[in-house]
Amino acid sequence: MKKPKFKVDKHTLTPKHLKLGEKEKAQLLERYHVTSKELPKIQKTDSAIKELEAKPGDIVKIIRKSPTAGDAVFYRVVSDV
């Protein structure tokens, strides 16, 4: 079967995933007074972040389509397992 590779992030269920830079990461933790351990997790093997090449400890910014707020921003820290 010859077919362009399936892109996970184009599926209607998957929101946009972005990797945060070091500076943005520090700002985020400062803004919410949290440590990265306290954030929700995303597995490093998660198919939605395969192309971001995220390492454990990185923070992924997720822009969800929300029925109540329009766009809702969510953060997950890449976990080890």
Place this chain on the structure above:
Amino acid sequence: MADIISEYEDRLPPKIIEDVRNSIAKGISETKLKKLLEATCEEYKNSRVAPGESVGLIAAESIGEPGTQMTLNTFHFAGVAEMNVTLGLPRIIEILDGRKELDNPMMEIYLKKPFATGKKIEDLRHLALQIKETKLKDIATEFTINIADLTIEVKLDKDKMKEIDLTTGKVLDAISKQLKGYNLRDNKDSIVLKARSKEDSFNDSYKTKEKIKEINVKGIKGIFQVLPVKREEEFVIITAGSNLADILQLEEVDAYRTTTNNLFEIEHVLGIEAARQAIINEILKVIESQGLNVDVRHIMLVADTMCVSGTVKGITRYGVVSEKSSVLARASFETPIKHIINAALVGEVDNLDSVVENVMINQAIPIGTGLPGLTVKAPQKAAKEK
């Protein structure tokens, strides 16, 4: 004017800003617009959940109460075919428990242009047959073992094969790919299998006979029923049985809209965020089909909770509850003795930070006005004088 609105982007969600943009009168003065936006901010601030509000409890009540009115039955699929759909309370429980094996796995397969319009019904039916899994036993009329020379003969139903566009050659290919160590021979109306090794016993032949019944000769594994349905302007294929990973590889399928009701397949193929969205969609689907009404916010909270750890976890003692840090909180859910004994063995400490623990020992719970605590810095002098 646009700059004034964009100044508020940090303080208001995009949807509200959009609403403001759409509803202001043309040529509104800057001061008035500022006043309006300030009022909106104030209103937005007041409508938010107060810190310390027990949102989880409210979500539980809001989903639980309409849950009492839900039906307990599974229903047949509207009209055509004998397809089962789990609805009502059993489905809600299935989703919230995060069950891996569903009672009725289903897929909704959206199609690409020439198929979706349904102009060529023949093509559509052909595609549906391509997807449906056919096992060897579905096209065979008889399986026999010849005891003398230990061969297995499979008689094929030619009419059935023609119906689903299969040839004996294709069947032979499929069998040889999935079964090692056997020589295959095409015997016109039947296939004859003979073991290559000499030491094959009757017992082995019997086992193989049972095994080849389940061999997949055509279609996608796990899909045992297909049903093309017209939905609004396009045709969609609904299946019983689910295999998202393989279906998405098909050329005719619109991979970006096709979904399944199996949350774990979604998590595996599309990631945890897609699974969260799928949980919300599935719960809403059940609630709406029952004519009930629950605010999405409650469902979003539940879905978020199930997905915090990076994988879908059910609201059971093995899932979300096992992640709690407090021993007493875990013990208060189910199997208390097990949790307390295990905690005692490893010397766990409970900091009494959360609600249930404090209810147990009759203390003010950290919710609402019980949330803020007081910290007193004892003056150094007083301590010394003692």
